[in-house]
Amino acid sequence: MNRYEYDVIVVGAGHAGTEAAAAAARLGARVVLLTGNLDTVGQMSCNPAIGGVAKGQIVREIDALGGLMGSAIDKTGIQFRLLNSRKGPAMHSPRAQADKKAYQFEIKRVIEETSGLDLRQELVEELLTEDSASGTNGNRRILGVRVRGDAFYYARSVVLTTGTFLQAIMHTGEAKTPGGRAGEGTTSGISHTLASLGFRIERFKTGTPARLNSRTIDYSKTEIQPGDESPQPFSYLTESLPEPQVPCWITYTNHEVHELIRANLHRAPMYSGQIQSTGPRYCPSIEDKVVRFADRDRHQLFLEPEGRNTCEVYVNGISTSLPRDVQDKMLRMIPGLEKAQIMRYGYAVEYDFCPPDQLNPWLETKAVEGLFFAGQLNGTTGYEEAAAQGLIAGASAALRTQGKDGFTITRDAAYMGVLVDDLVTCGVDEPYRMFTSRAEYRMMLRQDNADRRLTELGYQIGLVDEMRYTVYQKKLADIQRANEAVRSLRIGDVPGDKYLRRPEVTWSDMVEQFPETLGDFSKEIAEQVENDIKYSGYIARQQVQVERQNRMADKAIPVDFNYEAIISLRAEARQKLCRIRPINLDQASRISGITPADISLVLAYIENPKLRGRANSNAESFPTDA
Numbered sequence: 001m002n003r004y005e006y007d008v009i010v011v012g013a014g015h016a017g018t019e020a021a022a023a024a025a026r027l028g029a030r031v032v033l034l035t036g037n038l039d040t041v042g043q044m045s046c047n048p049a050i051g052g053v054a055k056g057q058i059v060r061e062i063d064a065l066g067g068l069m070g071s072a073i074d075k076t077g078i079q080f081r082l083l084n085s086r087k088g089p090a091m092h093s094p095r096a097q098a099d100k101k102a103y104q105f106e107i108k109r110v111i112e113e114t115s116g117l118d119l120r121q122e123l124v125e126e127l128l129t130e131d132s133a134s135g136t137n138g139n140r141r142i143l144g145v146r147v148r149g150d151a152f153y154y155a156r157s158v159v160l161t162t163g164t165f166l167q168a169i170m171h172t173g174e175a176k177t178p179g180g181r182a183g184e185g186t187t188s189g190i191s192h193t194l195a196s197l198g199f200r201i202e203r204f205k206t207g208t209p210a211r212l213n214s215r216t217i218d219y220s221k222t223e224i225q226p227g228d229e230s231p232q233p234f235s236y237l238t239e240s241l242p243e244p245q246v247p248c249w250i251t252y253t254n255h256e257v258h259e260l261i262r263a264n265l266h267r268a269p270m271y272s273g274q275i276q277s278t279g280p281r282y283c284p285s286i287e288d289k290v291v292r293f294a295d296r297d298r299h300q301l302f303l304e305p306e307g308r309n310t311c312e313v314y315v316n317g318i319s320t321s322l323p324r325d326v327q328d329k330m331l332r333m334i335p336g337l338e339k340a341q342i343m344r345y346g347y348a349v350e351y352d353f354c355p356p357d358q359l360n361p362w363l364e365t366k367a368v369e370g371l372f373f374a375g376q377l378n379g380t381t382g383y384e385e386a387a388a389q390g391l392i393a394g395a396s397a398a399l400r401t402q403g404k405d406g407f408t409i410t411r412d413a414a415y416m417g418v419l420v421d422d423l424v425t426c427g428v429d430e431p432y433r434m435f436t437s438r439a440e441y442r443m444m445l446r447q448d449n450a451d452r453r454l455t456e457l458g459y460q461i462g463l464v465d466e467m468r469y470t471v472y473q474k475k476l477a478d479i480q481r482a483n484e485a486v487r488s489l490r491i492g493d494v495p496g497d498k499y500l501r502r503p504e505v506t507w508s509d510m511v512e513q514f515p516e517t518l519g520d521f522s523k524e525i526a527e528q529v530e531n532d533i534k535y536s537g538y539i540a541r542q543q544v545q546v547e548r549q550n551r552m553a554d555k556a557i558p559v560d561f562n563y564e565a566i567i568s569l570r571a572e573a574r575q576k577l578c579r580i581r582p583i584n585l586d587q588a589s590r591i592s593g594i595t596p597a598d599i600s601l602v603l604a605y606i607e608n609p610k611l612r613g614r615a616n617s618n619a620e621s622f623p624t625d626a
Helices: 015-026 055-064 069-076 100-113 189-196 255-263 286-292 324-332 383-401 415-426 447-461 466-488 496-500 507-513 523-534 536-553 571-580 585-589 596-607 609-616
Strands: 002-005 008-011 031-035 049-051 077-083 093-098 117-121 124-131 140-147 151-154 157-160 169-172 175-178 202-208 211-213 223-225 248-252 300-305 312-316 342-344 347-353 371-373
Touching (some): 015 117, 055 383, 100 117, 124 189, 157 383, 447 523, 496 523, 536 585
Parallel strands (some): 008 031
Antiparallel strands (some): 140 151, 169 347, 211 312, 300 312
16 A cells, blocks of 8 residues: 655645645645646646736735745736725735746745655545544544545645535537646545535635637737836835736626626626526626626627737636637627637636635534635635645644644734635625635724734744745834834924824925935835834724734633523524634624624623533534534
């Protein structure tokens, strides 16, 4: 029997899997990353871009924790833009177009060179488990995986990052093909194992647009969209970005396109009944746009080059699963695309996912000890959301093999914390996408201060190396010097920091008045200090809310707490609390449908020894999946 032993096994080498494997290795675990195809490690399955609104903040957070995504896009980006730059700093979101193949090869290179990490081409067909002696996570614990050819990999932790490949079906019009990505297959063994272990499995749908040959596009009929004149990198360690930048272009659909789509809705899988699953609301297909926004005369499309050394162009904004002949006609009606040649047709993908309320906040499953989920398996959409989950799951998997608690990030510390908390506490009824509006503390979670929020935490557990930590410490010292310098100034009778707090005053204004005192600080340091000072009042108010939330988080709920014993608790509350099993009152308060009165009852039982004894007695009777 072919047998291999590791500390951590990661299944799937997309954005979640590569971050998971690298994070676990940084923490000293012996890791193997298994993928069905070594040529697709780190591949961008859909759009050739990293970042965007709220997503850019996540990438900077990943980088602050020593992750891969930020530095990889800095090395391979072809256009960089800071979105929402005219709005306040909490809304600023970096985004970059990628050289798609260069990005993929950069991620693969880093994975191959990571110490303690083996990369292997294997098809996983079964999860191996056994009865759990501890019973802390259900009644089973993970042993490893069986791969095609009857080889066995054993480990104390397994991270599943299977993307859209579980029992996946691709749709283009009436045509259906097994596969999770064009040119690749699907897998069913893992889904069957998960179902046998008692996991709830549901179906989601995603889609992708056509790709065009740039030589056949008439760019004179489109609007050019250049990158920023002073582009900003993602990684805190990047000193310079690739040159030159490559432009994108903008065009629009029109009335004729919309009429063609309406006339062929009966052939669209989402409207013919061929696809029954839910798709992403915030990244709708062109069919959905035409139906849902019937009053709109046109929809904006972005023509995005897929790299410096290819003619392939991604048409962002026209994701579709319409038949090929309709896609041909539709594109010929769009300005600039009248003679465009399609290199790849758009399609939709249906795939299995596991509702994420079956997970703990460190992304370990509640049913199987040592088994972790990350990425689209958890019902999310987007490279950045997947990578963030991968980093957390990979770090947690390594820590758990060392007998330590899993890695958790709170909502007030990062968008990554908001993401995971939303998933495990509220679950999903559509593919989850991050937005700034999801973060109640977004003034504190700016893209410019991600390292100040997370690098110390990453260093403490071993995710951040000495080199990065030294750079971070120097930045903190420079910020402190700049703060002291501003406070030492006087403009009339007004201290410098209070003067800078005025809306009409900028750091540049202060430098003009006091060039000798403030002129030597870098743009990055100046931005940090100015933002901190200008928004100190808002941040102070949010900090009060954070402290209130932390007091709730301090009220831990025993893992074996029996909600059935609380007779006065509403049936809906009992059902949801039994299913999600919140770890503290703070998490419990965010479960949909849980009221303050429900929380008060749970608190009373936690704090009253007699009541708590009643709630913990017969604990084995609580339903694990209401």
